[in-house]
Amino acid sequence: MTSHLETRLNLPELNPKDEHFAVDAVNAVLTLAIDCGASDIHLQPRAAGWEILFRVDGVLSVRGTLPGGGSGDPVSRMMVLAGLPTYRSGTPMEGRLAWSGTEDEKRTQGTISMRLGVFPTVHGPRGVVRILRQQGAFETVSSLGLDDEQQKTLVTLCEQTNGLVLLSGPAGSGKTTTMYALLREIAAGKPRRSVMTIEDPVETLVESISQSELDPVSGLTLASALKSAVRQDSEVLLVSEIRDPETAEAAVQASLTGHLIFSSLHSTDVASALRRLTQLGVPHHLVRSGVRAVINQRLLRRICKTCHADQTHSSSDQTHSSSVRARQATVHATSDGCADCTGTGYQGRVAISQIVRLDTRDPVGEALADTLQAGESIQKMRTAAREQGAVDLHDMAASYVQRGVTDAAEVYRVLGKR
Numbered sequence: 001m002t003s004h005l006e007t008r009l010n011l012p013e014l015n016p017k018d019e020h021f022a023v024d025a026v027n028a029v030l031t032l033a034i035d036c037g038a039s040d041i042h043l044q045p046r047a048a049g050w051e052i053l054f055r056v057d058g059v060l061s062v063r064g065t066l067p068g069g070g071s072g073d074p075v076s077r078m079m080v081l082a083g084l085p086t087y088r089s090g091t092p093m094e095g096r097l098a099w100s101g102t103e104d105e106k107r108t109q110g111t112i113s114m115r116l117g118v119f120p121t122v123h124g125p126r127g128v129v130r131i132l133r134q135q136g137a138f139e140t141v142s143s144l145g146l147d148d149e150q151q152k153t154l155v156t157l158c159e160q161t162n163g164l165v166l167l168s169g170p171a172g173s174g175k176t177t178t179m180y181a182l183l184r185e186i187a188a189g190k191p192r193r194s195v196m197t198i199e200d201p202v203e204t205l206v207e208s209i210s211q212s213e214l215d216p217v218s219g220l221t222l223a224s225a226l227k228s229a230v231r232q233d234s235e236v237l238l239v240s241e242i243r244d245p246e247t248a249e250a251a252v253q254a255s256l257t258g259h260l261i262f263s264s265l266h267s268t269d270v271a272s273a274l275r276r277l278t279q280l281g282v283p284h285h286l287v288r289s290g291v292r293a294v295i296n297q298r299l300l301r302r303i304c305k306t307c308h309a310d311q312t313h314s315s316s317d318q319t320h321s322s323s324v325r326a327r328q329a330t331v332h333a334t335s336d337g338c339a340d341c342t343g344t345g346y347q348g349r350v351a352i353s354q355i356v357r358l359d360t361r362d363p364v365g366e367a368l369a370d371t372l373q374a375g376e377s378i379q380k381m382r383t384a385a386r387e388q389g390a391v392d393l394h395d396m397a398a399s400y401v402q403r404g405v406t407d408a409a410e411v412y413r414v415l416g417k418r
């Protein structure tokens with residue numbers, strides 16, 4: 001790795017005996033994280049200081065260490081900024097803070113909302129900061145990186161006045177981001193529609209929609225909040241996640257009574273998402289009449305354009321087998337990297353989605369609904385969908401590798417083996 005990279009990746013040398021150590025350390029860590037486009041910061045206490053990790057484009061990596069041995073503690077400093085009582089650092093806590101940095105940073109980036117979670121460890125409190133971006137890479141439906149046909153499908157879904165649209169995928173697959181992009185699409189439309197969200201917790205702030213967060217102290221559940229929101233003259237509702245039978249029932253009920261509902265499920269594909277709903281107690285016929293579409297999604301890191309610009313990609317050479325092409329792409333991405341991609345070889349991400357509609361005569365949706373109703377296994381549901389021409393995430397990822405947008409190693413990291 002070259003030296004200009006290291007200076008950009010590293011935290012400045014700080015003296016733990018300095019009385020401003022904690023303040024300077026927090027300033028340096030937050031400034032560097034924002035500069036790198038990190039979504040999360042981990043301040044991991046060790047016997048002799050703190051290890052600092054950033055999550056960038058979904059991948060966690062160590063970005064430096066802070067020395068211990070003084071009286072200052074950067075995690076306690078973060079707790080002060082978030083208004084948390086530092087004398088209670090032996091219990092897990094969560095708080096929010098608004099960060100504006102130096103006068104210069106405030107002018108260029110404004111105030112950035114962050115969420116701090118503190119957890120006690122043997123070496124002292126561990127802090128994890130989630131940076132809540134008001135503007136991100138996937139602001140609108142058109143910036144998700146989907147093809148024209150899929151964009152059109154999403155816009156059509158946004159125009160509906162009732163039904164349930166489900167996002168499927170593991171944590172960190174961009175489900176929430178896509179739901180926000182859909183809500184922005186709806187909020188920008190005319191005439192204005194009443195949009196509300198019930199989140200646990202709020203992850204991004206969006207203008208012109210009404211966002212709510214569950215307060216753990218109030219005892220309010222997602223299901224009870226959803227039932228109240230329905231009576232708030234709302235037309236479009238986002239419930240961050242369906243994870244219990246009560247929320248599943250409330251979401252389906254609302255979708256059948258003139259509300260367009262967006263929500264997410266922790267499931268690996270469309271078949272398992274539909275099955276999950278029935279496992280949560282939603283009868284087959286209500287899945288069929290309530291669910292408009294399931295969007296199964298993942299995020300793939302894009303190959304950095306800067307450090308791969310001079311390497312010609314041979315994907316146009318049709319005589320290459322796809323495995324040879326994939327191997328070449330792998331070699332490309334593991335190049336030394338550059339300052340733009342902070343040495344990773346990747347920069348930014350692209351969403352890949354399989355969208356299955358159940359509200360049209362789409363043969364794939366019909367096959368899935370039929371096999372679900374017949375009580376078939378997930379495997380049989382998948383086979384039935386493929387027989388009707390379903391294009392799954394592996395198929396889509398392969399086309400991105402072929403076009404040199406991403407590489408086989410990244411596809412393997414995200415999707416595993418077929």
Ligand SMILES: [Zn+2]
Binds near residue numbers: 304306339342345
């Ligand atoms: Zn690069």
